[in-house]
Amino acid sequence: MLASRAFSLIGKRAISTSICMRGHGQAGVVKAEDFSLPAYTDRRDVPLPEVAFVRDLSAQQKALKEKEKASWTALSVDEKVELYRIKFNESYAEMNRGSNEWKTVLGGVLFFLGVTGLFLVWQKMYMYGPIPHTFSDEWLATQTKRMLDMRINPVEGISSQWDFEKNEWKK
Amino acid sequence: MSSALLPKPQMRRLLARRMKFHLFGAFFVSVGCAALYKFGVAEPRKRAYAEFYKNYDPMKDFEAMRAAGVFESAQPK
Numbered sequence: 680m681l682a683s684r685a686f687s688l689i690g691k692r693a694i695s696t697s698i699c700m701r702g703h704g705q706a707g708v709v710k711a712e713d714f715s716l717p718a719y720t721d722r723r724d725v726p727l728p729e730v731a732f733v734r735d736l737s738a739q740q741k742a743l744k745e746k747e748k749a750s751w752t753a754l755s756v757d758e759k760v761e762l763y764r765i766k767f768n769e770s771y772a773e774m775n776r777g778s779n780e781w782k783t784v785l786g787g788v789l790f791f792l793g794v795t796g797l798f799l800v801w802q803k804m805y806m807y808g809p810i811p812h813t814f815s816d817e818w819l820a821t822q823t824k825r826m827l828d829m830r831i832n833p834v835e836g837i838s839s840q841w842d843f844e845k846n847e848w849k850k
Numbered sequence: 851m852s853s854a855l856l857p858k859p860q861m862r863r864l865l866a867r868r869m870k871f872h873l874f875g876a877f878f879v880s881v882g883c884a885a886l887y888k889f890g891v892a893e894p895r896k897r898a899y900a901e902f903y904k905n906y907d908p909m910k911d912f913e914a915m916r917a918a919g920v921f922e923s924a925q926p927k
Contacts, residue, residue, distance in 0.1 A: 828918035830911060834902045835895065843914070 721774045732768045
């Protein structure tokens, strides 16, 4: 690429396909896409990511990196923090911070439960037919009487709650 | 960064500490659940059955049921 650009100064005629090919051939390598390179992640279980957070350093940051090669005691606190921020995006404390998302989630869940409840009410009022006649009070009374007569669940269940001498429910 | 240094956090034996805590916890929670069930459910049930059968007269019970008319093969007298 550079070779062909240099030749364009002389004249377009000078640019030949072979030079362009050579320029391209010397580069040789396909530009690596960002997603195929090692990436930085803020993860609890990856304390030292493969690359630093800041990829392209400014001039000031480059100077700081040079200073880092010397004795670290010469670095000020702010410089140390700056070096940290070059290498890492969020500290563990920042990474693990809680949020208020749970309130939104809970609110949404309760809201939709409420909507469902309203829908169920509408269903009972306008959609369902009458319940079976076996749920009427007379039927249930006769049913319970028969269960007591048969001594259903006499130890811990319904018949244990009925006083057979006095013919009434136990207090 | 503050000028005062933070206290050095626990660096080693983190899993051991967590495991010890959870082992104790699991033991006491499970024993507690078992004890609760035993004394909340099992023992009262055993007592209820013992009480029921202490003075139970099956023939009297049978006659009462027959009188109520729930049997097909034993009509009320």
